[in-house]
Amino acid sequence: MSIFDKLGGKKDEKPKADFSNVRSGSSSTAAQPAPPAPIPSPGSSVGTTGTDQTYTVVSGDSLSKIAKRYYGDANQWHRIHEANRDQIKNPDLIHPGQKLRIPGA
């Protein structure tokens, strides 16, 4: 029995392999999925930062719906209307692709 064995070690025990600096990557012929449309949840920080945001109108939107998304209250639609008077003549008529300024709280 060797001294090594007496000390409780194993002669053939390999040191643990080190993978701390492994570099990795990937690429694909496939496109990456389109990022989801930014739809803030009611009560998120959007309404509390005090900074304006830009929102692009999509099909099926109304000022009430957008107000509900950003402020959590559909009745706040007039704030968005006021901030976009230059491009919204009729608050019942907004168009997909229109970029609206959403005033912060």
Add this chain to the structure above:
Amino acid sequence: MMQYSKRISLSLCLALLVLAAACTAKSANDTVGTSGAAVKVTDVTLGRSVGADKAIADKTETFAPNDAVYVSVATDGSSPSATLRAKWTFEDGQIVDESTRAIAPVNHERTEFHISKPDGLPAGKYKVQVFLNDQASESKDFEVKAR
């Protein structure tokens, strides 16, 4: 009259059989249609390099420590969003690396994952497991041999 009734019954039975066969064929076609659209992994290949088409240019399952190890994953099917994951493990069970890539595949696509180590990959046996949408698809074993 009796013979006439028998003929009517026989005709009805035949009509029912034809109808049942048609329904079975329709549902079989539906299944094919659904599975045909789903994304699936069709091939997993290892090698030292990939081409612009992300297919392995230099196939091997034995590498030198300073080689980059590539795994090329072929998929068939279309989806607006799918995830491929490659999990690389060493013979002692250590996870060497785990990478995920989100893809929006259309028909036949190839995705490559690779690992390397500036001071050389430790010699030993490795495994790379490929997951599609978090479901294990295929795995490949390879070995790194010191020169």
